Amino acid sequence: MTPTPANLDPACNNLALRKAARYLGATYDKALAPVGLRATQFSILQKLSTHGETTITSLADMIAMDRTTMATNLKPLAREGLITVEPSAADRRARIVTITPEGLVRMKAALPLWQAVQDRFEESFGADAAAQLRTSLKAVLDTGFEPWAE
Incomplete structure (x- = not known):
């Protein structure tokens, strides 16, 4: 059977996953609001607290996020002084993130x-x-x- 717009919803993995992710994500965001964090920011800080300093690329891989989006998510954390983002001493092209x-x-x-x-x-x-x-x-x-x- 060829899918039509009317019958995609029940079978669309992407829509089902995104709906659940938005629902649960908003629940975690609401819970974390009193400390001024969103769920993604909490996850980033948690990963850094357990893994220590790491590159933006490695951190993005740990959280299953593209590097550009990760870099964007790091900016508010850096502005608030919750992380630092510095050039790597070993490879000036790489940026090291530290909590x-x-x-x-x-x-x-x-x-x-x-x-x-x-x-x-x-x-x-x-x-x-x-x-x-x-x-x-x-x-x-x-x-x-x-x-x-x-």
């Missing part, structure tokens, strides 16, 4: 807010279903597409 002490404090302040949403989602959706969802979504990243390849 600052202020960034670590902000990320730690956000952690209980994040945990509360995480717990609420797992309670509502089911812990096993949430774990399976994360497994399935991780598998999406291994489907062979190269969305940011040049």
Whole structure:
């Protein structure tokens, strides 16, 4: 059967994923607002807190984001003094991102807010279903597409 605009919604993986991502993303954004972070910013700070300094490209890969979008997302964090972005001593073309002490404090302040949403989602959706969802979504990243390849 050839798809028509009227029958795409139930079968469109992209739309289903984006709807759920917007819904859940807005929920995390709302929860993190009291500490002045959005969910993406929290994820960036969390990755930097566990991985230490890294290049913009590596950080983008960790979060499954293209490098240009990552660089854009880093600007407000740098303006607020939560991260630094400096040229690499080893390769002047690369930029190294590091969480600052202020960034670590902000990320730690956000952690209980994040945990509360995480717990609420797992309670509502089911812990096993949430774990399976994360497994399935991780598998999406291994489907062979190269969305940011040049």
